[in-house]
Structures are given as C-alpha cells and as structure tokens.
Amino acid sequence: MRYISTRGAAPDLSFEQVLLAGLARDGGLYVPETWPKFSKSDIRAMRGLSYSEVALEVMRPYVAGAISDADFKAMIDAAYASFGHPAVVPLKQLDHGMFLAELFHGPTLAFKDCALQLVGRLFDHVLAKRGEKVTIVGATSGDTGSAAIEACRDREAIEVFILHPKGRVSDVQRKQMTSVMAPNIHNIALEGTFDDCQDMVKALFADEALRDRYNLSAVNSINWARIMAQIVYYFTTALTLGAPDRKIAFAVPTGNFGNVFAAYCAYQMGLPIERFIIGSNANDILTRYMDTGRMEMNDVTATLSPSMDIQISSNFERLLFDSYKRDGAKVAKAMDTFRAKRSVDFGKSRWTFIRKMFDGYRLGDNGTKEVISAIHKMTGELIDPHSAVGIEAAGRARLSGELDPDTALIAMATAHPAKFPKAVEEATGIYPNLPPRLADLMDRPEKCDLLPNDIGAVKAYLATRLAQRKAA
Numbered sequence: 001m002r003y004i005s006t007r008g009a010a011p012d013l014s015f016e017q018v019l020l021a022g023l024a025r026d027g028g029l030y031v032p033e034t035w036p037k038f039s040k041s042d043i044r045a046m047r048g049l050s051y052s053e054v055a056l057e058v059m060r061p062y063v064a065g066a067i068s069d070a071d072f073k074a075m076i077d078a079a080y081a082s083f084g085h086p087a088v089v090p091l092k093q094l095d096h097g098m099f100l101a102e103l104f105h106g107p108t109l110a111f112k113d114c115a116l117q118l119v120g121r122l123f124d125h126v127l128a129k130r131g132e133k134v135t136i137v138g139a140t141s142g143d144t145g146s147a148a149i150e151a152c153r154d155r156e157a158i159e160v161f162i163l164h165p166k167g168r169v170s171d172v173q174r175k176q177m178t179s180v181m182a183p184n185i186h187n188i189a190l191e192g193t194f195d196d197c198q199d200m201v202k203a204l205f206a207d208e209a210l211r212d213r214y215n216l217s218a219v220n221s222i223n224w225a226r227i228m229a230q231i232v233y234y235f236t237t238a239l240t241l242g243a244p245d246r247k248i249a250f251a252v253p254t255g256n257f258g259n260v261f262a263a264y265c266a267y268q269m270g271l272p273i274e275r276f277i278i279g280s281n282a283n284d285i286l287t288r289y290m291d292t293g294r295m296e297m298n299d300v301t302a303t304l305s306p307s308m309d310i311q312i313s314s315n316f317e318r319l320l321f322d323s324y325k326r327d328g329a330k331v332a333k334a335m336d337t338f339r340a341k342r343s344v345d346f347g348k349s350r351w352t353f354i355r356k357m358f359d360g361y362r363l364g365d366n367g368t369k370e371v372i373s374a375i376h377k378m379t380g381e382l383i384d385p386h387s388a389v390g391i392e393a394a395g396r397a398r399l400s401g402e403l404d405p406d407t408a409l410i411a412m413a414t415a416h417p418a419k420f421p422k423a424v425e426e427a428t429g430i431y432p433n434l435p436p437r438l439a440d441l442m443d444r445p446e447k448c449d450l451l452p453n454d455i456g457a458v459k460a461y462l463a464t465r466l467a468q469r470k471a472a
C-alpha cells in the first residue's frame, strides 16, 4: 500500500515511511492511495473472531509489504493483551437499539490506547529494523499525551516530548503523564491553549533542518497508523450487532476528527454504516459547519470534556480530500484560505457530500451533566463527560427521524468515568474510583517543565534535553 498527501505536493510513501513521518512535507495528511475493500461475505466471515483476529484482517492490507503477518500478529496480540477487559472493546446496551462501545479499558483509560498501544510497538519494530532513532513530538488536550507516553516509555529508540496546555487538563490526565519517570519521557506544560500546543508542534515540523536533525515524528491523530488501528473497533462492534446484515450508525464525541474519520474509513472498506453522528461540546466548529456549510474558527472554551476543547479539527482535512475528489491542489488552496481568514466556505458540493453521511450535534456543560445523571438513573452506569456528549448526539439523531428504527445505534464511550471524576460526582453524587492498578496515581511524584508559548524556548528545551540524553 502507498500513501499520498491530502495536499498533493509531497512524495507518496510506504507504510513504514508514513508511520515515521506524521505530517506530510506539504503540510497535508497522509491517506491510503486506495481503500482496501471487503465484500459482505468477507465481513460475515469475520463474525465470531476475537478482537485481535479482526484487527489482523482489517489492518493487513494497510501494512502489506512492510510487515510480515507473523510479526504483525505478535504486535497486535501484545497490544491488546494490555487491556483490562478480555473483549478489548466491550459493548453495553443502554436502551432499545442503543449501545455503548467502551473504548476505555486500556492502560490510560481512554480510547487513544486502542491505537497507541499498537503504534508504540510498530515504531519499535520498524526503528529496530532500520537501526534508527526518533524524537516524537506531540500536542495533547489530555488523553493523547498519557496514551503516547504509556506506549513509548522506556523504549530505547524513542524520545518523547509531549506539550499540554498548562492548567487545562484534568488532574488525573496530568498525573498520568507527569508521574512517568522514564528518562525518555519529557513533559512540557505550555502557557497557552491546546491549539497553541498544536501550532507549536506544527511549527517544529515546519522547520525542516530541525525535523531532519532530530528525526522528528508524531503520534497524534495526524499519524495514519493511529487512524488505521481505530478502524478495527468499528468492525468488531458492528459485527457483534449483526453487520453487515443490520443497519448500524455510530455516534462519536469528536475533537480532532480522528476517531470518527476511522469510522468513515471502515465505511469505505465496505462496512455498511448508515450515518456518522458527531457530538461536540461548546467548541463546535464541526457542528456549525454541518449546520451552515461554513468552517469558522472561534476561540477555545474550556469545558467538562477537555479532550474536545479544540477549534481546528486536523483530521477533517482527510474527509475534505475525498469531498474534493482527491484533488490535493484544491485542498491546499482551501486550507490556505482557512488559515489566513479563519473562515472558509468549501462550496456546496463538498457540503452535500459530507452532509449525506454526517450529522453534528452540540451539547453544553449543563446538558452534559444532565446526560450523565439521566444515564445513571436509567441504567446504573457512570459515564464520563466526553461519552455523554456522544450519547446525547445519538439520542438526538434517533429523535430526528432520519434513522431507520431498526438501526443499531452505537455511541462511543471514549474515557473511563474516573478520568473526569469531578463532573461525574457533580452529576450523580458518586465519585468514580480509579481501577486498582491506578489507585495510588494521585500520590505519585511528578516530572514536568513549564515553558512559555514561544518557539525559541521550545527549540532550546529540545536541544538541551536531547544533548543530555546523548551524554547519559
């Protein structure tokens, strides 16, 4: 499989290269040159397979030619053995026709482990084969950082620098990052928002000399391998509920558009999906786009669901690329306009293409607490604020009357309630406890450096830390 950039002006790459490259050199994101296709009978044949077995089937075409089946299987098995539930992504029924896919049973209790536990192992494997080392630089609004750190800690060939917006991630999220004492892990609290962190990472990547000197790489959701690994649970959950012979719709609490884009990839691969339902918090750039056809940046608002507190959904560009019939020059032009004017209209035919498949709903903090409380009263389940946004979006999509009544609606539960205990306690009166393996988390010591939102300061920090590590 070859990979091409959404902006059409970067060289096409192999799987190994795309794994290590992250953002393309023309500023675009990599996507597969073609979508591997499964027929309905191919999909039926996956029924009854374990999570790891489906993972191997679904992802094999994307790594073909780069990684042997035996090696890939071993990595998949090890990655999902780290989960706290034997089903890896179990389904719970919430209501008639409404299900919850629990994506949070990995080591850091959020859905990002589903991808990163595999991606960390893929990096190790590919780097060892090539005799190379990389410096991973990532921005996090909370969950990516801890998941990346957990996936890469103590790995010889990888240095990890994670930037989080100071004071804007939950205590549990911060502790999960800063309590890791592995010498290859470097935590930066940046004075700014998540978008400032993300811009900083983009600026580091834009410096080609620096990028080459440190062999910079990314594991945030612009990395294709993460999207690839997320496709798997759309297959496993749909199969459990009768796909491809029953209609399925997915509701996904959305920030950077990585998770829901993986659902779109599953659809392109042949999994019948009736609709993609996006839930957003007050940071609702996508929902406003669905409503109006205009993509318009606003300032970031802090909410109860901080992992969705962003105003630019990077992965949306991958969908946009398909909506422009894969014309990279047109995507590049549209994204330049968006950057310059903070607002862009991609045109009626793009909007029609996207709205045919996607709906968007927004939920504020008060509504989020109401949903957490209502679900608890109805089912006894505690859910986290991000998952609540997705569940509400699913419910409203059902009420809209646009879905077939027989459609199984699957809401994605993206974080464990104990990751956001304050909101859950305010909504239900119950303080959700961390699982036993993390029970002492809040007492662990921390390692983190505070930096201003200044590219010079961040570059100097990288240089100093990497020099110290080389000397050690």
Ligand SMILES: *Cc1c(COP(=O)(O)O)cnc(C)c1O
Pocket: 110, 111, 112, 143, 144, 221, 253, 254, 255, 256, 257, 258, 259, 260, 307, 308, 386, 387, 414, 415
């Ligand atoms: C990252 C994250 C999201 C948003 O996912 P995207 O792929 O960025 O859309 C939602 N919920 C939680 C808990 C997350 O960690």
